[in-house]
Amino acid sequence: MSYFSDIYNGIKTLLTGMSVTGKYFLTLRKGAITQQYPDNRATLKMFDRFRGEVIMPHNEDNEHRCTGCQKCEIACPNGTIEIIWDRGIDENTGKKKKKIDKFVYHLSMCTMCGLCIDVCPTDAIKWGQKFENSVYDRTQLTRVLNKPGSKLQHGVED
Amino acid sequence: MNISLNITKSIHEWLFSIMPEGVANIVEMALIGLLYLAIFAILGLFLVLLERRVAAWFQLRIGPNRVGFQGVLQTMADALKLLSKELTGTVKADKFLYNLAPYFVIISSLMALAVIPFTKEFQAFDINIGIFFLIGVSSIGVIGILLGGWASNNKFALIGAMRSGVQTISYEMSIGLSLLTMILITGSLQLSEIVEVQKSGWLIVQGHIPAIIAFMIYMIAGTAETNRAPFDLVEAESELGAGFHTEYSGMKFAYFFLAEFINMFLIAAIATTIFFGGWLSPFGITESIPWLGVFWFLGKALILIFLMMWFRWTFPRLRIDQLLTLEWKYLLPINLVNIVIMALIVWLNLTIKI
Amino acid sequence: MEQKTTIDKSFKTEPYQINMGPQHPATHGVLRLVLTIDGEIIEKVEPDLGYIHRSIEKMCERDSYQQIVHLTDRMDYLSSNINNEAVCLAVENALELEIPDRVKVIRTIIGELTRIASHCLWWGVMGMDVGALTTYFYGFRDREMINDIFEETCGARLTMNYNVPGGLMFDIHPNFVKRVKEFITHFKTKIPEYNRLLTGNVIFQKRMKGVGILTKEDAISFGASGPVARGSGYSCDVRKYHPYSALDKVTFKEALKTEGDSLARYEVRIQELWESLSIVEQLIDNIPEGEYRVATKAVIKLPKGEFYQKVETARGEFGVYIISTGTKSPYRLKFRSPGFSNLSLLNHIAVGGKIGDLVATMATLDLVIPDIDR
Numbered sequence: 057m058s059y060f061s062d063i064y065n066g067i068k069t070l071l072t073g074m075s076v077t078g079k080y081f082l083t084l085r086k087g088a089i090t091q092q093y094p095d096n097r098a099t100l101k102m103f104d105r106f107r108g109e110v111i112m113p114h115n116e117d118n119e120h121r122c123t124g125c126q127k128c129e130i131a132c133p134n135g136t137i138e139i140i141w142d143r144g145i146d147e148n149t150g151k152k153k154k155k156i157d158k159f160v161y162h163l164s165m166c167t168m169c170g171l172c173i174d175v176c177p178t179d180a181i182k183w184g185q186k187f188e189n190s191v192y193d194r195t196q197l198t199r200v201l202n203k204p205g206s207k208l209q210h211g212v213e214d
Numbered sequence: 215m216n217i218s219l220n221i222t223k224s225i226h227e228w229l230f231s232i233m234p235e236g237v238a239n240i241v242e243m244a245l246i247g248l249l250y251l252a253i254f255a256i257l258g259l260f261l262v263l264l265e266r267r268v269a270a271w272f273q274l275r276i277g278p279n280r281v282g283f284q285g286v287l288q289t290m291a292d293a294l295k296l297l298s299k300e301l302t303g304t305v306k307a308d309k310f311l312y313n314l315a316p317y318f319v320i321i322s323s324l325m326a327l328a329v330i331p332f333t334k335e336f337q338a339f340d341i342n343i344g345i346f347f348l349i350g351v352s353s354i355g356v357i358g359i360l361l362g363g364w365a366s367n368n369k370f371a372l373i374g375a376m377r378s379g380v381q382t383i384s385y386e387m388s389i390g391l392s393l394l395t396m397i398l399i400t401g402s403l404q405l406s407e408i409v410e411v412q413k414s415g416w417l418i419v420q421g422h423i424p425a426i427i428a429f430m431i432y433m434i435a436g437t438a439e440t441n442r443a444p445f446d447l448v449e450a451e452s453e454l455g456a457g458f459h460t461e462y463s464g465m466k467f468a469y470f471f472l473a474e475f476i477n478m479f480l481i482a483a484i485a486t487t488i489f490f491g492g493w494l495s496p497f498g499i500t501e502s503i504p505w506l507g508v509f510w511f512l513g514k515a516l517i518l519i520f521l522m523m524w525f526r527w528t529f530p531r532l533r534i535d536q537l538l539t540l541e542w543k544y545l546l547p548i549n550l551v552n553i554v555i556m557a558l559i560v561w562l563n564l565t566i567k568i
Numbered sequence: 569m570e571q572k573t574t575i576d577k578s579f580k581t582e583p584y585q586i587n588m589g590p591q592h593p594a595t596h597g598v599l600r601l602v603l604t605i606d607g608e609i610i611e612k613v614e615p616d617l618g619y620i621h622r623s624i625e626k627m628c629e630r631d632s633y634q635q636i637v638h639l640t641d642r643m644d645y646l647s648s649n650i651n652n653e654a655v656c657l658a659v660e661n662a663l664e665l666e667i668p669d670r671v672k673v674i675r676t677i678i679g680e681l682t683r684i685a686s687h688c689l690w691w692g693v694m695g696m697d698v699g700a701l702t703t704y705f706y707g708f709r710d711r712e713m714i715n716d717i718f719e720e721t722c723g724a725r726l727t728m729n730y731n732v733p734g735g736l737m738f739d740i741h742p743n744f745v746k747r748v749k750e751f752i753t754h755f756k757t758k759i760p761e762y763n764r765l766l767t768g769n770v771i772f773q774k775r776m777k778g779v780g781i782l783t784k785e786d787a788i789s790f791g792a793s794g795p796v797a798r799g800s801g802y803s804c805d806v807r808k809y810h811p812y813s814a815l816d817k818v819t820f821k822e823a824l825k826t827e828g829d830s831l832a833r834y835e836v837r838i839q840e841l842w843e844s845l846s847i848v849e850q851l852i853d854n855i856p857e858g859e860y861r862v863a864t865k866a867v868i869k870l871p872k873g874e875f876y877q878k879v880e881t882a883r884g885e886f887g888v889y890i891i892s893t894g895t896k897s898p899y900r901l902k903f904r905s906p907g908f909s910n911l912s913l914l915n916h917i918a919v920g921g922k923i924g925d926l927v928a929t930m931a932t933l934d935l936v937i938p939d940i941d942r
Binding site for chain 1: 631632638641705724729732737764770771
């Protein structure tokens with residue numbers, strides 16, 4: 057008799073499984089979980105904490121907040137950040153002072169661990185939400201984050 | 215020669231009126247051959263697209279929707295891509311058999327397609343042993359699979375091919391016996407006559423309980439015959455990678471791929487013809503317009519194809535020994551008992567006739 | 569029904585070898601298995617490792633303790649947050665830092681969510697390995713909700729690096745609690761669906777029952793841990809025996825099965841989904857107020873000595889063993905990864921089965937290859 061109950065139970069469980077997929081088939085209009093990626097670029101918004109790339113915000117006077125303390129360079133596990141610095145003369149005080157020449161960021165080596173941003177004392181670098189980073193040449197992934205001609209925002213070091 | 219080419223009488227007569235008989239015969243055969251190749255290609259491409267869309271909907275996806283309106287040209291683009299691809303192969307492959315294998319598969323399904331009655335008199339080859347021919351021809355396909363697996367000199371392909379051999383030989387029995395159950399009612403193997411018999415009720419209604427059992431067995435065995443999930447041990451992606459067509463590329467792979475879908479259509483078409491009245495409309499509502507039979511036929515076949523797709527995207531795969539257990543311990547004994555019951559029903563005239 | 573396959577030796581057969589992997593759909597990465605097969609029956613399984621070895625342990629000897637955390641993301645990437653937690657706990661215990669309750673609770677919640685996400689992925693892949701392709705998308709749908717929560721809270725979906733020695737990198741997102749509650753109500757309706765779709769299915773039951781049997785003694789002697797060992801009746805949940813973070817404040821049952829076959833391992837994981845969900849539910853309403861981080865020195869120097877911390881990841885017991893000489897990076901660091909010892913079982917339990925059994929058994933071991941190779 058177990059022969060027939062096996063068949064009965066088998067068919068019953070198979071139909072139960074089919075009811076699950078069948079339900080989704082009928083309600084597929086609401087249920088599509090995939091995104092139409094390149095088409096929805098206009099509406100696709102990443103979360104504000106999303107780690108896309110490291111950026112250095114500049115204000116409208118082309119000033120950044122990086123003092124060139126190199127804490128981020130030390131904190132980075134992969135050698136992603138290279139700060140090329142120089143000693144220049146501060147305009148306000150007239151003293152010799154460390155300032156950045158180039159803040160080089162190798163996106164190709166970055167693991168998005170966030171330690172540089174965590175360690176930055178002046179909030180000079182932040183996470184950017186851009187994620188479309190594919191390029192044809194690897195050298196384009198090496199970026200200089202401070203804009204040309206930019207200088208340190210006044211009062212950051214205090 | 216027992217070939218009656220009765221696709222459309224008018225073309226036939228027109229051809230015979232403008233040229234001598236011999237030439238007209240050859241031209242007509244060529245025309246019909248081309249027509250069936252076109253049906254084959256269009257049907258194959260459409261079914262691949264349908265499969266992808268249906269699978270997507272089961273899986274909460276959208277499916278192909280970029281090429282053409284709602285992705286209708288997607289499979290066409292895929293076929294063009296496959297045509298333009300390089301035909302690679304293994305160095306130590308048996309070149310002759312390796313190249314021969316896809317044609318076995320595709321020709322067998324094309325031959326089987328010829329006897330399917332799409333509508334009244336739309337049938338290339340109305341032969342009086344129709345069902346027998348179908349069963350015979352559709353089992354040639356497995357030779358192609360065996361050859362392909364063997365000749366490509368790849369162990370994964372070989373395992374897949376051997377599994378396919380075991381599986382197809384076993385499930386041929388169930389297909390044959392379940393169809394035999396229904397032939398007890400019709401008393402004829404000719405497909406057009408089987409459809410005629412169903413004018414007094416579809417066979418699944420005429421034969422009631424044993425017919426439903428036979429239909430269930432037929433669908434299970436048919437799914438196994440076409441190597442589709444849950445019986446896709448031949449391709450078993452997570453076990454064998456791609457199975458017997460691991461080493462095939464480009465158009466040769468496409469032949470296997472298209473043949474799989476045409477075989478699925480064939481299984482559904484046979485089920486439609488035998489169980490669901492073929493091109494007959496339900497309750498004879500469009501009996502006066504015979505060409506609408508194509509619509510009914512394809513509609514019924516597509517519903518059955520959808521059922522097979524539903525199986526595929528729901529169930530896990532069986533193991534090889536379970537596959538054989540299912541056939542030899544469950545389907546075959548039930549089938550044999552079912553034939554006896556059906557014979558009794560036909561003998562005692564217990565069939566339901568409208 | 570289930571019988572051990574016997575081979576008729578009067579018909580002489582010859583075994584042959586097959587390379588399963590490193591590029592194979594069922595090995596979930598770059599594991600290479602050298603199989604010796606007689607027809608369909610497996611005679612020997614030899615795992616060949618090292619295709620994704622990145623010498624993480626050696627890299628740790630170079631890095632500071634803050635930097636080590638992000639390397640553990642890249643081992644068992646499906647339970648990255650639990651791995652992070654292990655390193656942080658080891659460092660905090662060595663420094664004898666007092667961690668605020670808020671941090672402990674958040675760590676536990678995110679850890680359990682990680683476990684759910686990992687098991688969701690496993691469930692989907694498990695179904696795919698036995699041939700039911702649709703489960704993959706259902707599993708990923710639910711995992712995606714958790715990943716979105718993570719992304720909103722810490723910016724990354726997989727390699728989170730949210731823990732730092734001393735607490736968390738930043739506070740939870742204001743939406744966190746709301747979203748987690750939404751997820752709990754959503755997921756409670758989905759586990760029964762998982763069971764209807766796959767667990768109850770007769771084909772699945774037949775494929776899993778009595779396959780790949782691992783006895784309790786073998787589980788212990790092979791060093792198995794996590795759901796693999798608990799499926800054999802070996803009670804070994806680190807969360808129960810050595811509770812860390814806020815796990816001593818919650819009540820939960822350890823999922824335990826005694827059959828030891830593939831189905832038991834499967835059911836243990838399904839049971840764990842419920843338990844993890846209940847842990848999250850107990851904690852989500854009472855996240856205590858307070859600091860999210862204790863200030864540590866910029867350069868952490870551990871005292872001289874040896875430190876060990878173990879946690880329960882989604883795959884089993886994950887251990888961090890640090891030998892410090894008092895400098896800013898460890899002298900030697902050893903990770904005890906659950907995948908490695910669970911993989912060592914494979915030859916033991918898969919021999920005598922079919923190729924299909926091997927794939928199903930391997931799926932129930934829930935291997936993550938970077939975790940094995942490190």
